[in-house]
Structures are given as C-alpha cells and as structure tokens.
Amino acid sequence: MERRRLGRTGHWSSVAILGCCAFADGDAEVATSAVDFALGRGVNHLDVAPSYGDAEVALRPVLSRVRDRVFLACKTMERSARGAREELERSLERLGVSSLDLYQLHAVTSDEELDAALGRGGAIETLLAAREEGLARFLGITGHFLDAPRVFRRAVDETPFDTVMFPVNAGHLADPAYAAAAEALFARCAEIDAGVMAIKALARRPWPDAGRRYSTWYEPFDQADHIRRAVAFTLSLPVTGFATPCDKALLEAALEAAEHAGPMGEDERAAYLAERPGSPLPAMP
Numbered sequence: 001m002e003r004r005r006l007g008r009t010g011h012w013s014s015v016a017i018l019g020c021c022a023f024a025d026g027d028a029e030v031a032t033s034a035v036d037f038a039l040g041r042g043v044n045h046l047d048v049a050p051s052y053g054d055a056e057v058a059l060r061p062v063l064s065r066v067r068d069r070v071f072l073a074c075k076t077m078e079r080s081a082r083g084a085r086e087e088l089e090r091s092l093e094r095l096g097v098s099s100l101d102l103y104q105l106h107a108v109t110s111d112e113e114l115d116a117a118l119g120r121g122g123a124i125e126t127l128l129a130a131r132e133e134g135l136a137r138f139l140g141i142t143g144h145f146l147d148a149p150r151v152f153r154r155a156v157d158e159t160p161f162d163t164v165m166f167p168v169n170a171g172h173l174a175d176p177a178y179a180a181a182a183e184a185l186f187a188r189c190a191e192i193d194a195g196v197m198a199i200k201a202l203a204r205r206p207w208p209d210a211g212r213r214y215s216t217w218y219e220p221f222d223q224a225d226h227i228r229r230a231v232a233f234t235l236s237l238p239v240t241g242f243a244t245p246c247d248k249a250l251l252e253a254a255l256e257a258a259e260h261a262g263p264m265g266e267d268e269r270a271a272y273l274a275e276r277p278g279s280p281l282p283a284m285p
Contacts, residue, residue: 001042001259004240007195009138009162011071013045013240016258021246026054032062041255047243049075049106056094075106079116084123103136108143114151138162149181156194168198168234170273186238201234201242214247227253232261236269
C-alpha cells in the first residue's frame with residue numbers, strides 16, 4: 001500500500017488509516033483480527049477516540065503486540081485542560097500504552113469551540129503539556145461539518161498543530177464555500193508542513209429517515225467501483241490518507257480501493273465532482 005509523509009511528523013503513513021470507531025462494540029477478538037488484517041495489507045496508522053464507545057478497550061490486547069508497528073493517534077472532545085488531562089490518562093490506561101504518536105482536539109466544529117479549547121484553561125494546555133512530558137509526540141485537530149476547514153485555517157496559525165483531519169469528498173467539496181476554505185487550508189498546511197488527513201472519503205449522502213444498513217454516520221458507498229472512485233478522488237487531493245469507515249463490513253473494500261485506486265487526473269476529478277454520485281452533503285455531520 002502506498003505511504004505518504006504526514007507533514008512535519010516525518011511519519012510515512014499508509015494512505016488508508018484504520019478508523020477504529022469500527023470497534024465501538026468493544027469486541028477485542030474482532031478488533032484484533034481486523035488490525036492484523038489491516039497491517040497485513042500495509043496499514044501502519046490507527047485512529048481512535050474515547051468517544052468511539054469501547055474501541056480503546058478492544059484495541060488494548062492487539063496493541064500490546066503491535067504497538068511498535070503502528071502510528072497511534074487518539075483524540076479528546078474535552079475543551080478544558082482538566083477534562084482533557086483526565087481523558088488523556090484514561091485513554092492511555094484503556095489502550096494499555098505509555099504514550100501516543102498523535103493527540104488531537106476532536107470534533108472542533110465552530111470558532112466558539114476553538115476559542116474554548118485554545119483559551120486560558122483550555123484543552124490545548126493539556127496537549128502541549130502531553131508533548132512536553134513525552135505522552136504524545138505530535139498534536140492535531142479534527143472536525144466535521146461545513147465550518148471545519150475555515151476554522152482549521154485559523155487554528156493552524158494560532159497553535160502549532162502538526163496535523164489536521166476533516167471531510168474530503170465530492171459531496172462536501174461541491175459546496176463552493178467549503179471548497180474555497182479547503183483549498184486555503186491545503187495551501188497553508190503545505191506552507192507550514194502540517195499533515196492533512198481525510199475523513200468521510202466514502203460518504204455518499206446523509207442517511208435517509210429509515211433503512212440504515214451500516215454503523216457509519218452517513219450513508220456510504222458500498223459498491224466496489226463506487227468505493228474505488230471515491231477513494232481515488234480523495235487521494236488525488238493533497239492529503240496523506242483517509243480514515244476507513246466506522247463499519248467493519250466496509251474495511252476490506254476500503255483497503256482494496258486504497259491499494260488499487262490510482263489518483264485521478266485534474267480533468268477526471270473535475271468530472272467526478274460535477275457528477276457528484278449520491279447527494280450533496282452540506283447537512284451531514
């Protein structure tokens with residue numbers, strides 16, 4: 001599987017990042033099997049969060065065996081320094097590790113949330129302390145919704161974040177304001193050598209009112225050709241990689257696409273964006 005440099009972290013991450021929200025049910029046996037499968041396909045970067053149910057607990061047994069083979073990223077949705085510290089210590093204990101490679105402010109969706117996290121007594125104090133104490137090597141920020149790239153463009157100028165993670169797919173980029181903000185963020189991250197990671201690469205549209213078939217927050221593409229094209233579109237943009245969907249049933253197809261989907265040329269990407277298979281996603285989290 002292709003690997004790309006994750007900005008100034010210097011880590012060469014697999015273009016498929018294992019989204020460990022798929023292990024929210026806490027089944028350690030399934031998580032172990034999935035991690036071993038993913039590593040066997042070339043994945044070397046795991047992404048987890050305490051908000052993903054019991055995923056941290058599910059990962060603990062396999063991490064005891066493969067920790068030195070993976071770049072381990074975790075997150076906090078706490079906005080205060082105290083809350084973030086408590087959550088960090090809990091995550092380390094649940095994962096059974098002494099440190100993280102990347103610790104991220106998670107799901108920052110507005111200027112107000114960013115102000116709370118970056119202000120006095122905010123979670124950023126814990127992130128910076130974690131780096132000083134060797135509990136995390138690098139710091140990042142993640143988010144959803146349409147304001148994410150705009151807010152993150154400001155965030156990377158105010159705080160030395162090493163990475164950003166936000167939705168990169170045709171549905172979101174069909175929104176002109178989102179596309180403009182994403183372009184500005186891509187450019188700024190290139191200037192400061194911050195790594196960029198994508199989420200929701202397989203997003204098709206918001207779920208309809210009934211008939212959810214997967215545990216993802218959005219209705220995903222689930223046909224191999226559609227998945228391949230969606231992944232190719234995302235990987236054609238200036239990202240290191242994409243987080244695999246939050247459903248184990250989609251993992252193999254996502255990894256297959258990551259292995260074989262060649263990047264789209266500019267004309268093909270423009271055609272795919274104009275085509276927009278599925279629905280636009282402005283209302284999707």
